[in-house]
Amino acid sequence: MRTEAPVDEKEPVFLSIAEAISALRIDFGQYAPQVSLFMDLCPLVLGPDVRIVNDSRANSLWIATPGRGHVNRMRRISPRDLGRLLVDTLAKSPPAARVMAEICRRTFLVHAAPSGHGSGEKPGVWVHMDMEGFECRQCGRCCRELDYRHEILPLDYENWMALGRDDILERVATVIRGGRINACSVWVEPGTRRFSEVCPWLAPADPKKNSGRWRCRIHECKPDICKQYPGTRKHARMTGCIGFDRP
Ligand code: SF4
Incomplete structure (x- = not known):
């Protein structure tokens, strides 16, 4: 998102x-x-x-x-x-x-x-890149339907460590090689390597109004793959993002 x-x-x-x-x-x-x-x-x-x-x-x-x-x-x-x-x-x-x-x-x-x-x-x-006109509608589709589980960067992990975000880190599975983090996957149930069915950070933008809009609870430090989505106008079109559609 x-x-x-x-x-x-x-x-x-x-x-x-x-x-x-x-x-x-x-x-x-x-x-x-x-x-x-x-x-x-x-x-x-x-x-x-x-x-x-x-x-x-x-x-x-x-x-x-x-x-x-x-x-x-x-x-x-x-x-x-x-x-x-x-x-x-x-x-x-x-x-x-x-x-x-x-x-x-x-x-x-x-x-x-x-x-x-x-x-x-x-x-x-x-x-x-021709991204003019893009506006996220907070429909939450990308968070719910795209598979980005294995696209997390070791840099994301290091960032969460620097921020002391244990609540995020406990939901990341890592592969360590040579004493370094080689790969990360998200989001797992804490204490397991079982993937959560939905992104645990996705929440209704306004729970009282049921507006159908969603927000990311870790927006300020969400994974880079989420910050960059959609990368292009075509990427949006091919993956069902409505951010370029007229309201
Ligand atoms: S699919 Fe597009 S419009 Fe919907 S939340 Fe994701 S980035 Fe925003």
């Missing part, structure tokens, strides 16, 4: 071509296969001669990729493999910044501009 406006909304973020490809790999892996997007990206990534057909009645995708001086025969490909083919092709033959910017624009639904035209400029993409 991100109850304040993102602070960096005016600042574009620079991604090198390799970083942009890594971001694509994460995007393609974190949601269900985005068939329309993948098909849309095919000519940009695989070349204008690629043929891709979505046979929705048979629930299958067919692709013919360009070879040397010819186009290969059509073959069946799963949506997930198509996503992998696109990212692997980009990693093998990184595209020009102009093409990468277009791929980022279509994938992340952001403003993206190429960099690297001028002498000394590193090739890459300037991405504007």
Whole structure:
């Protein structure tokens, strides 16, 4: 639950071509296969001669990729493999910044501009996260329905230790390696490693009025993953956040 406006909304973020490809790999892996997007990206990534057909009645995708001086025969490909083919092709033959910017624009639904035209400029993409208009409606959906249990940072844990928040720490399961906290998971029932069914810090914003709005009881020191949600406009759309919808 991100109850304040993102602070960096005016600042574009620079991604090198390799970083942009890594971001694509994460995007393609974190949601269900985005068939329309993948098909849309095919000519940009695989070349204008690629043929891709979505046979929705048979629930299958067919692709013919360009070879040397010819186009290969059509073959069946799963949506997930198509996503992998696109990212692997980009990693093998990184595209020009102009093409990468277009791929980022279509994938992340952001403003993206190429960099690297001028002498000394590193090739890459300037991405504007385009978070304007976001306003958390405190519906609590992200807290109740998204699985962020294993996304807690050791830095979050250290922060709670520094604050002396034993009430929070007793709800964190840790993995310790070499005397250091290697991984954290939340929220467990105190004294056990059993996950709580709902976030224990989620509370009605106004219990007397039953407004349907929720608040975080550890808002001032909640985990970084919660502070950063939703990371992008697309992230909000793909995970059901209504913060960009008009009231
Ligand atoms: S789903 Fe979106 S609008 Fe609802 S509480 Fe989470 S961040 Fe706020």
